Amino acid sequence: xxxxxxxxxxxxxxxxxxxxxxxxxxxxxxxxxxxxxxxxxxxxxxxxxxxxxxxxxxxxxxxxxxxxxxxxxxxxxxxxxxxxxxxxxxxxxxxxxxxxxxxxxxxxxxxxxxxxxxxxxxxxxxxxxxxxxxxxxxxxxxxxxxxxxxxxxxxxxxxxxxxxxxxxxxxxxxxxxxxxxxxxxxxxxxxxxxxxxx
Amino acid sequence: xxxxxxxxxxxxxxxxxxxxxxxxxxxxxxxxxxxxxxxxxxxxxxxxxxxxxxxxxxxxxxxxxxxxxxxxxxxxxxxxxxxxxxxxxxxxxxxxxxxxxxxxxxxxxxxxxxxxxxxxxxxxxxxxxxxxxxxxxxxxxxxxxxxxxxxxxxxxxxxxxxxxxxxxxxxxxxxxxxxxxxxxxxxxxxxxxxxxxxxxxxxxxxxxxxxxxxxxxxxxxxxxxxxxxxxxxxxxxxxxxxxxxxxxxxxxxxxxxxxxxxxxxxxxxxxxxxxxxxxxxxxxxxxxxxxxxxxxxxxxxxxxxxxxxxxxxxxxxxxxxx
Numbered sequence: 404x405x406x407x408x409x410x411x412x413x414x415x416x417x418x419x420x421x422x423x424x425x426x427x428x429x430x431x432x433x434x435x436x437x438x439x440x441x442x443x444x445x446x447x448x449x450x451x452x453x454x455x456x457x458x459x460x461x462x463x464x465x466x467x468x469x470x471x472x473x474x475x476x477x478x479x480x481x482x483x484x485x486x487x488x489x490x491x492x493x494x495x496x497x498x499x500x501x502x503x504x505x506x507x508x509x510x511x512x513x514x515x516x517x518x519x520x521x522x523x524x525x526x527x528x529x530x531x532x533x534x535x536x537x538x539x540x541x542x543x544x545x546x547x548x549x550x551x552x553x554x555x556x557x558x559x560x561x562x563x564x565x566x567x568x569x570x571x572x573x574x575x576x577x578x579x580x581x582x583x584x585x586x587x588x589x590x591x592x593x594x595x596x597x598x599x600x601x
Numbered sequence: 602x603x604x605x606x607x608x609x610x611x612x613x614x615x616x617x618x619x620x621x622x623x624x625x626x627x628x629x630x631x632x633x634x635x636x637x638x639x640x641x642x643x644x645x646x647x648x649x650x651x652x653x654x655x656x657x658x659x660x661x662x663x664x665x666x667x668x669x670x671x672x673x674x675x676x677x678x679x680x681x682x683x684x685x686x687x688x689x690x691x692x693x694x695x696x697x698x699x700x701x702x703x704x705x706x707x708x709x710x711x712x713x714x715x716x717x718x719x720x721x722x723x724x725x726x727x728x729x730x731x732x733x734x735x736x737x738x739x740x741x742x743x744x745x746x747x748x749x750x751x752x753x754x755x756x757x758x759x760x761x762x763x764x765x766x767x768x769x770x771x772x773x774x775x776x777x778x779x780x781x782x783x784x785x786x787x788x789x790x791x792x793x794x795x796x797x798x799x800x801x802x803x804x805x806x807x808x809x810x811x812x813x814x815x816x817x818x819x820x821x822x823x824x825x826x827x828x829x830x831x832x833x834x835x836x837x838x839x840x841x842x843x844x845x846x847x848x849x850x851x852x853x854x855x856x857x858x859x860x861x862x863x864x865x866x867x868x869x870x871x872x873x874x875x876x877x878x879x880x881x882x883x884x885x886x887x888x889x890x891x892x893x894x895x896x897x898x899x900x901x902x903x904x905x906x907x908x909x910x911x912x913x914x915x916x917x918x919x920x921x922x923x
Contacts, residue, residue, distance in 0.1 A: 428673055428731065435724065442717075455713040463720025467750060470724070474731045474743055539710060539770060 407447055413440040422494070427473050431466060438462045452539045608705050612689050620838045621651035627883045634887040658834075661827035668734030669824065677732060678825070678832035681725025685839040687718050692846050693773050695856045695868040702773040703868070711772040712760055715847065716753075719802065723749045725836065726804075726811060730821035741820030744894060745811035749802060751901040756798035758909035762791040762916040763851045776855030783854035790912045792852045794905060796881075799844040801901070803837065805882060807889040810897060845878035853878075 417440060420433035438461050445454035546554050625640065625647065632639025640647040665674060691711050693702035701707075708714050723746055730742020764770055766787060767778035775784075785792040801808040812820030822833045849855060853874045856867030892900070 426670070428670065428728075432673065432676065432728070435721075451708070451710050452713070455710050455717045458717035459713070459720050463717065463723070463753075464750070467720075467723060467727070467746065470727050470731070471743070471746060474727065474739060474746075539713075 407444070410440050410443050410447070414444070428470075431469050431473065434469075435462055435466055438466065452542050605705060609690075612705065613686065616686065616689060616839060616842065617835075619842055620835055621655070623838050623842065623879060624654070625650050627886070630880070630883045631887045634884075655831075658828055658831040663827040663829060664824070666734055666824050670732040670734065673728050673732035674824075675829070677725050677729030678829045678836075679725075680728065681722060681836035682832045684718050684722040684725065685836040685843070688715055688843050691715070691772065692843070693776070693850070693855075694871055695866075696773065696776070704773075707771070707773060710770050712764065712770045712775070712851075715772075715843075716757060716760070719840075719843075720753065722836075722840065725833070726821050729825070729833070733821075733824040735824055737817045737819070737823045738821045741811045741813075741817045741823070745804060745821055748804070748808065748810060748897060748901070751898060752798045752801040752808075752905070755794055755901065755905040755909040756802060758906070758913050759788075759791040759794040759798065760851065761913055762788050765916050765920045772850050772855075776850055776857065779854040779857055783852065783857070783859075785852040788852065788912075788916070790908065791916075792848075794909050794912065795848060795852065797905065799848065800882065800885065801897075803840045803844055805837075805841065806886040807892050808897060809891060810894050813891060815891075841879065841882055842875070845875045845882070848878050849874035 414437060417433045417437040421430045421437060424430045424433060438457060442454040442457040442462075445451075445457060628650075629639040629647070640650045643649045643653045665671060690705050691708045691714055693704035693707065695703040697703070726749075727742045727746040730738040730740075730745070733739070763775060763784050766784060767775040769775060769778070778784075800806075804811040810820075812822065814820075817823070822830055825833060849871060854870075855874075856871040858865060858867065858870050
């Protein structure tokens with residue numbers, strides 16, 4: 404129980420630091436700490452695979468993009484000008500809502516009947532051949548057998564989002580069938596941009 | 602608890618000593634390849650050179666640029682160092698007769714743990730380069746981050762082929778699965794991809810765009826001096842050692858002896874394989890020029906990734922049919 408309380412304290416402090424830090428880069432670092440602490444709580448719950456995935460996906464990929472954006476925009480040098488003495492309305496309302504939801508969940512959890520022992524059941528349903536809650540086998544069974552359709556739909560939605568981003572932000576040259584004409588179009592476009600610049 | 606602490610202390614010592622002499626041998630080998638003697642003044646045959654280097658780094662002045670972000674600037678080398686060493690918590694070096702591995706912790710999701718830790722290692726470079734508050738480190742950091750993210754994909758895909766053949770993610774299990782045939786034979790393509798991405802992941806020549814001296818002064822560590830620079834340096838060599846260990850565990854049979862030569866203990870075979878891979882690294886550095894940045898990215902995304910995916914599909918089909 405003691406490791407849990409230590410980790411919980413780290414989680415809360417780092418989460419608070421994330422939203423109160425005045426430099427975006429500090430928010431990123433504290434969020435990194437937060438993710439690491441969250442992965443540790445998963446480890447305490449014996450959800451090894453989830454812990455590792457938390458690190459790989461969130462810390463390794465998503466948060467890295469934040470660092471990238473901050474580094475490229477250089478917005479991290481100057482602190483965000485908010486004014487210390489003014490509580491922004493929208494975040495305050497969101498925080499209040501989150502607090503209510505948290506308390507409600509805590510009360511519901513306290514009154515809920517005890518769930519079956521971990522070895523036979525997981526929140527994803529009865530465990531499969533992996534037979535340990537949170538193991539790779541269990542995860543794979545849930546993902547590819549009992550929850551295949553939602554998984555595939557999510558994949559499709561993400562795919563659409565990726566294609567959309569490429570369309571919106573990608574190469575501006577119009578589509579041309581042959582390579583030679585593509586080169587001509589590109590050159591014409593570049594010259595047009597240069598002319599605009601002058 | 603005590604045993605784990607003792608094991609960790611011993612391992613730390615071993616890894617640090619290996620780092621010191623890997624650095625010396627790299628300079629020696631590069632010297633020989635370029636027809637010069639290499640370091641040979643400190644101690645017999647230059648063997649005390651690492652100690653002299655360490656003393657020099659410790660005594661150097663620790664400079665922080667005025668434009669730097671003080672907290673992140675100090676934090677970044679630690680992230681690099683921490684992630685470089687954390688990996689050794691699960692790397693097995695050999696096995697007892699009953700199959701229990703020589704490792705601090707035997708984790709089931711071993712290979713995934715390795716990937717998770719190495720994905721955090723990027724932060725040392727990107728945060729360090731950004732926090733220096735100067736243009737060369739920033740350019741080096743942005744390049745390094747992009748490069749490491751791109752090559753990590755192909756690297757993970759080359760792992761998956763091995764995982765499918767072994768049917769487990771535990772490093773000990775993977776080594777045990779190679780008792781008859783080492784995975785670099787059925788996974789030849791995967792092995793080649795791994796070797797290339799491993800060099801790119803550790804930012805070594807010919808993929809050392811992160812610290813390209815001719816254009817970026819020192820890259821992400823331009824502003825660092827003294828022990829902070831030393832931390833980055835240690836992390837780089839320890840990472841080299843790590844990817845050599847992974848190559849040996851995943852593709853070269855780990856501590857399994859070739860041709861039934863079991864009278865030589867497994868740990869020696871392991872050291873030999875890791876050493877050979879390290880030598881290959883140094884050989885590359887003395888031989889190859891640096892890639893151009895756009896070619897590096899094109900190669901990573903348009904050549905390596907499709908080949909790695911093909912390899913994955915072919916392996917999956919083969920495993921499914923057997």
